[in-house]
Amino acid sequence: MADKLAEIPFSVLDLAPIVQGGSxxxxxxxxVSLAKHAEQLGYKRIWYAEHHNMENIASSATVLLISHVAAHTKTIRVGSGGIMLPNHAPLIVAEQFGTLETLYPGRIDLGLGRAPGTDQLTSRALRRYMHSVDQFPSDVQELRDYLAIQDGRMPVKAVPGIGTQVPIWLLGSSTFSAQLAASLGLPFAFASHFAPTYLHEALRLYREQFIxxxxxxxxxxxxxVNVMAAETTTxxxxxxxxxxxxxxxxxxxERRPLQPPVDSMEGIWDEMEKAAVMQMMRYSFIGSAHEVHAGLENFVQQTGVDEIMASSHIYDNKDRLRSYSLLAPMFKGV
Structure with a gap:
């Protein structure tokens, strides 16, 4: 069996977790430490996700965090995984990412999602004057038009933004965004790290319907996918x-800051909670470098994906950096 893993690039999803005892x-x-480390190791991109009203995630002002990290790195692509478009006017997003692309040319990705990235109460606070989530397809097209090379006929222009052609990705955990990405001819990123159910169906539809x-x-x-690698399985x-x-x-x-590791989960979760976690986190690769390599190789063989994005929810930053170091020799560097 060919080593497909070595033929594709790897990237990083950093949810900017707030750890217990940290800020x-x-x-x-x-x-910043992780982005510099990933850049040195040859990871292709690092993305940050828009979440709100969550005491364990600090990436709510996603655009500002992208700019901060891009300013502290040199070559790695930096982007959103993603911006929750129904929370924003497309023009504002175009201006923000046009500014980022102007500041850091050739390094910015714009990943878009149609979920609110929060609870319903916070969603209402965010969307007080915004459009419905049902307008997501038209909002994507509007945003795309703002970033395109324009012919002068558009009465409203994104400045900066016009002509920057920031690469747009659609993100999803179901078949809806897969089919929309296919119809618009956009790259597609699937959230199999927490919503595995429709992975294979979404990929099939995307490939079959792509224009x-x-x-x-x-x-x-x-x-x-979730990846946690260490020197030993234990x-x-x-x-x-x-x-x-x-x-x-x-x-x-019951959201809390990321907790320190424990010797056993006994007494922390019950059997129903454990089963729900294992189902939701099905595509998690945990173990030694050899074990993680074998699991990821099988995943790539089954899905045929063009790129892997790894998310590592590890409490101690030294251990998190080490996990990405162990992963790096497995993939094609950029």
Whole structure:
């Protein structure tokens, strides 16, 4: 069996977690540290996700964090995974990312999602004067038009933004965004790190229905997965307990800062919670470098993805950096 893993690039999803005993400022310092480390190791891109009203995630002002990290790095692509477009006017997003592209040319990605990235109460606060999520397809096209090379007929212009042609990605955890990305000829990123159910169906539909565009000639798929690698299986499984506690908080709606690892999850989750976590986090690769390589190789063989994005919910930053170091020899550097 050919080593498909070595033929594709790897990237990083950093949710800018706030750890127990830490602060948002600490989180930003960790993000810069990780981005520099990933750049040195040859990762292709690092993305940040828009979340609101979550005490364990510091990336709510996603555009500002992207700019901060881009200013502290030189070559790695920096972007959003993603901007939740229904929370924003397309013109504002175009101006913001046009500014980023002007400041850091050739390094900015604009990943778009149609979920609010928060709870319903916060969503209402964010969208007080905004459009419905049902307008997502038209909002994507409007945003695309603002960033395109214009012929002068558009009465409203994004400045900066016009002609920057910032690469747009559609993100999704179902078949809806897969089909929309296909119809618009855009690259597609699937959130298999927390919503695995429709992965294979979404990829099938995207590839079957893809229509080439000026941005993309053929389908391009990236899948996000959870990766926690360590020197030994035992150590990786211990580090993963921070991740399990975070995932349990999603299931039970008991959000807390990222917790330190524990020797055992016994007494922390019950059997139903454990089953829900394991289902939601199905595409998680935890173990030694050899074990993670084998699991990821199988994943790539099954899905045929063009790129892997790895998310590592590890409490101690030294351990998180080490996990990405162990992962780096497995992929094609940029």
């Amino acid at each position: 948002a400022a600490d989180s930003f310092n960790r993000s 080439p565009s000026a941005q993309l000639e053929k389908p391009y798929v990236m899948a996000c 150590e990786a499984e211990r580090l993963a307990t921070s991740f399990y506690q975070m995932a349990r908080g999603i299931v039970t709606n």
